[in-house]
Structure formats: structure tokens, C-alpha cells
Amino acid sequence: MNNFTCVFCGRKLNPTEINKKATVCQNCFGKARVDKIQTEGFLKENFTKTWSVTLFKNYVLFLKELGISITTICRHTSKVLQVLQIAENELLKPSNINEGWLISTLEKIPNSKGVKSSLFNFLIKEGYLSLNADEGILTSIREGLKQVPKGFIRLLEIYFNEKMELRNRQVKFNARKPLSLLTVKADIEIFVRLVRWFQINCKDIESWDTVQQEDVHEFLLSLTPKHREIVRKDLLVLFKLAKRKRIITHIPILDIKSRELPPTIEPLTFDEQVRVARLIKISHYEQSLECLLTTLCLYHGLSSSHIRNIKISDIKVDQKAIYINDRPPVYLSNDEMVLINEYITQRSNIRNVQNKTFLILSSTLSEVYQDRPINNAFIARKVKAFCGFTPKSLRITCFNMIASNFGPQLLVEGFGLSLTQASRYGKLEDYLLEEQIRAERNFIKENGT
Structure with a gap:
């Protein structure tokens, strides 16, 4: 086993590399990876804007100047690649990068804690962040x-x-x-x-x-x-x-448990839900965009920020699914697939559509040559004009119906809500208790005792 050596540098392979039947050592493999990510082909495949390409190339050079290991460079650049891809979608120019946006973006990327320091120092060096930003x-x-x-x-x-x-x-x-x-x-x-x-x-x-x-x-x-x-x-x-600190001798406010306030937005009644569902069904072809937006809010609980950031590449036709960041995929029915196909057909008539990556587009002249997501106001305006309800009220209706019929735990596992958010639509303990009572009653009925 000690005779195994790397085909490039001649260094002896370690036992892990030998067990994996590798012919190249980890260091040479990393060097090849670093060389590849700097090629024009790789950059064109992964970026759509010149400024993000420039930032990525300069970041690689910055890491090399620091003299850190090749393995660390590979690990850091893979995370920064994702950060800059998100930046292309959410920011118009690199000067829009700030500390708050950067921290929230890194939190979305798994195992990105180690890259924070080098990325912050690089952006400070490039002049996009300031040491005195606070x-x-x-x-x-x-x-x-x-x-x-x-x-x-x-x-x-x-x-x-x-x-x-x-x-x-x-x-x-x-x-x-x-x-x-x-x-x-x-x-x-x-x-x-x-x-x-x-x-x-x-x-x-x-x-x-x-x-x-x-x-x-x-x-x-x-x-x-x-x-x-x-x-x-x-x-x-x-x-x-x-x-x-002995500034006062008594606390002039009661230390009581926080009260749960009544909801400010009520879910749709059953009759209102039926009316919206019928409106979607009869308007498939005439108002496909409005129907699609309303469907995603009412049936899948998608927020406006989720909808606006859906890309064409996120739609998996063979799986009948839309992959969304930060939540489980949205699985579509046959009727919804027909609706998306109809909208795609109408979408193809928008100017410069071949250069657009986002699913939902605006046809206004100011957006013709911009590949960026629509704003939340666009979605709210379309949905409200179509069905008379806001996207938020439709989303609340979706979650309320799911929680009342299947329990709030499904909102956590199937819709990506936190436990705190899911508890607003029903108490997890109450639902489990009701399920246990129902199971016991069924058991007694079946056994006749």
C-alpha cells in the first residue's frame, strides 16, 4: 500500500485516498479545482453578471495572497460562489452589499460559518464594506x-x-x-x-x-x-x-405572561374559498398569470418573496414540483401543471424573454432588459384585482385549513414554518390529544367494549 503515489506530484497517498482508489492526492485535486473555477467556461456557466465574475476572481486571488491551504480555498470559494449567485438575483450592483444582507445570506448556506471572516475582510479591502459601518x-x-x-x-x-x-x-x-x-x-x-x-x-x-x-x-x-x-x-x-442598579425602588409595571392577541387578518370563510377556487378554474386561459399567483398563495402558502424568486430552472416537470429555497418543494396537481404551461405560453410573448431566468415576469417597458425578480407590490396588485383578497390572507387561509384538518405539525414538516409560526394556527398538544381520543374511541367501537 505504501507504494501508491500521486500521478502528478509523486507524493505518497494516504490510507483514505488509497481506500477510495484515488490516483491523485488531495492537494493536487484541490489545485485542479482552483484552476478550473478561474476558467472562462466555469465563470460563464455559474454567473450572469460581469461584476459578480470580477468579485469571484478577485476573491480567489485574495485567498491565494493570504497563503492559506488549497483545501481551505476550495471550501471557501464554493460558499462564496453561492453568495454571489444570490447577490445576482437580489442586488442590482455590488455597492448594494451591506453587513446585514451578507449575514442573512450566509445563514441560508449550510456550513458557511468559516468563510465569514475572509469574505468580510475581502469586501472591506474592495471597498464594499466599511470597518465603521456601524x-x-x-x-x-x-x-x-x-x-x-x-x-x-x-x-x-x-x-x-x-x-x-x-x-x-x-x-x-x-x-x-x-x-x-x-x-x-x-x-x-x-x-x-x-x-x-x-x-x-x-x-x-x-x-x-x-x-x-x-x-x-x-x-x-x-x-x-x-x-x-x-x-x-x-x-x-x-x-x-x-x-x-438601585435607580428605582419598585417596578412600575406588572410582570405578567404575554397575552396572545387576536389575529388582525381572518382566514377566508368556506364560501369565499369556494368562490376563489371557481374563479381560478374558469379563468385558466384568460388570466393565467393571476390564476397562477392566486393558486400558489391559496393552495401552497407561498409568500410573495417565495413566488417572485422562482426561476424557470426551479420547475421540475418530471417530478411535477417547484423547488423553493428555505422550505420543502411545492408539488403540483395536473390542473396546476396545465396552468403553468398556459402561463409559459403567454410568457413567451414578452420581449427579451429568452434572457429572463425568473418564472414570473412583468411586461412593462422598464423591465424589458432587466433580469431581476418582480416586486411584492406587483403580486399583491394582481392577486387583489383578480380575487378581491390579498396574498397574505390567502396564505393564512392555507395554513389555517391545513392545521385544522391535519394538525399544525404538518406546517413545520411540509411547509417549512417554524414551531412558533405553526403554533399560531393551532396548538400542537391539543391536536395530538384529539388524535389520541379519536384513536381510543375507534378502538372501543371496533372491539365493542
Whole structure:
């Protein structure tokens, strides 16, 4: 076995390479891979825009200059290839790349944690990211704190400093989702808003230790019900901090369990669902685009962002399926396949369609030479005009019907919802309990006891 050597460099193959019956060592294989990803053929096959090609080539050169191993270069470039492909679809130009977009994109790509550091440093070197990108947010927070009266400022400064210490600690230990500065800014804005409200409506309150429970409740009642619960929880955190720091002697707000608010959008009634279904069936050919959009919302629970990013290559005709990022595939019925075929036929009449990669297209002149997804407003306008309901109400109807008939667990496994989202359409424990009761009743009926 020790006589096995690489056919290129002559290095002895390791036992793993020999077991795989390889004739080339891992290092030579990696070098060939790195050479291949820099060829014009590979770049044309994987990219559609010049700026993304330039960025990818420069990134490979950047890694070579760092002197890291060939294996690491292969691993990093495969992840950055996916990042830049997503960038082509979601961004108009490389200057639109920012820290928030980059972090959210890397989270979508499996095992991409190791590439973050090199990619960030490369983009900083290229001038697309700044080391002081957060400075604008920090400046805004500090400017807001300057407007706070003397009796209230100390607590807010303590809160801000503690949150910054938490964020810095998370960044230091490479936390997957460090505390966002925008979150800190939003919290500070809520507290500043409360102080301003005190200045206008409760002029006798000059510091935190004179705030009473009825004052806070009166402020909360001035907010909308949906916003009120969020603000209440933020204020509870602030007042607990104030008591711990001995700025106040009591917490002027009740520490109660968060209440579940009633839904702001109700699902369609059964009669309304029947009317929409009939409308889709009789309008297959006259309004194929509107029918397709409505079908994807009502029957498959797709959001506008999911629909707008569907590409022609995502449709697998032989499997009767559409593959969607971040959720299980959408499997189509025969009627839906007919509907897609009809829309594809009408889509072929749009100018420059041969250069378009997305399924849903706009026929306006401003979009003729742009290969980019339509916006959410386009989908909302088409669906609302067609059936009289918004895409969101149709999506909620879909999830509500699935949960009521098959249980909310199916929303997690079949539609890609989180457990928190699925629980809004039904309690997992309640459904399992009902299933157990039904099974016991069937057993008793069958056995006659």
C-alpha cells in the first residue's frame, strides 16, 4: 500500500485516498479545482453578471495572497460562489452589499460559518464594506440620548452600555446571531418616546423614581394593541435593570405572561374559498398569470418573496414540483401543471424573454432588459384585482385549513414554518390529544367494549 503515489506530484497517498482508489492526492485535486473555477467556461456557466465574475476572481486571488491551504480555498470559494449567485438575483450592483444582507445570506448556506471572516475582510479591502459601518447607527443612538432630560438619562446610558457589552462579547466569541445595533436603537427610541410622553402628559414626573404604574399603563394605552405588548416587554426589561442598579425602588409595571392577541387578518370563510377556487378554474386561459399567483398563495402558502424568486430552472416537470429555497418543494396537481404551461405560453410573448431566468415576469417597458425578480407590490396588485383578497390572507387561509384538518405539525414538516409560526394556527398538544381520543374511541367501537 505504501507504494501508491500521486500521478502528478509523486507524493505518497494516504490510507483514505488509497481506500477510495484515488490516483491523485488531495492537494493536487484541490489545485485542479482552483484552476478550473478561474476558467472562462466555469465563470460563464455559474454567473450572469460581469461584476459578480470580477468579485469571484478577485476573491480567489485574495485567498491565494493570504497563503492559506488549497483545501481551505476550495471550501471557501464554493460558499462564496453561492453568495454571489444570490447577490445576482437580489442586488442590482455590488455597492448594494451591506453587513446585514451578507449575514442573512450566509445563514441560508449550510456550513458557511468559516468563510465569514475572509469574505468580510475581502469586501472591506474592495471597498464594499466599511470597518465603521456601524458608526452611523451608534451616532444616531447617541444623538437621541442627548435629547433626554437629566433625570432620565443615566438609566438609558446604563442600558445602552450593557447592551453594547453584550454585543461585543457575542462578537468576540463568534456568536451566530450577535445582538443587532438596530435592535438596540429601536429599544432606545421606545424609551425616549416614553420620556417625551411624560414631559407632555405628566409634567410632575422628573425622574424614573417618581414614575407610577398608572402612568406607564396610560402611556401603553396610547399605543396600538399589537405594538403595546412589544413595548410593555421592553419597558419591563428596562425597569428591572433600573431596580437592580438601585435607580428605582419598585417596578412600575406588572410582570405578567404575554397575552396572545387576536389575529388582525381572518382566514377566508368556506364560501369565499369556494368562490376563489371557481374563479381560478374558469379563468385558466384568460388570466393565467393571476390564476397562477392566486393558486400558489391559496393552495401552497407561498409568500410573495417565495413566488417572485422562482426561476424557470426551479420547475421540475418530471417530478411535477417547484423547488423553493428555505422550505420543502411545492408539488403540483395536473390542473396546476396545465396552468403553468398556459402561463409559459403567454410568457413567451414578452420581449427579451429568452434572457429572463425568473418564472414570473412583468411586461412593462422598464423591465424589458432587466433580469431581476418582480416586486411584492406587483403580486399583491394582481392577486387583489383578480380575487378581491390579498396574498397574505390567502396564505393564512392555507395554513389555517391545513392545521385544522391535519394538525399544525404538518406546517413545520411540509411547509417549512417554524414551531412558533405553526403554533399560531393551532396548538400542537391539543391536536395530538384529539388524535389520541379519536384513536381510543375507534378502538372501543371496533372491539365493542
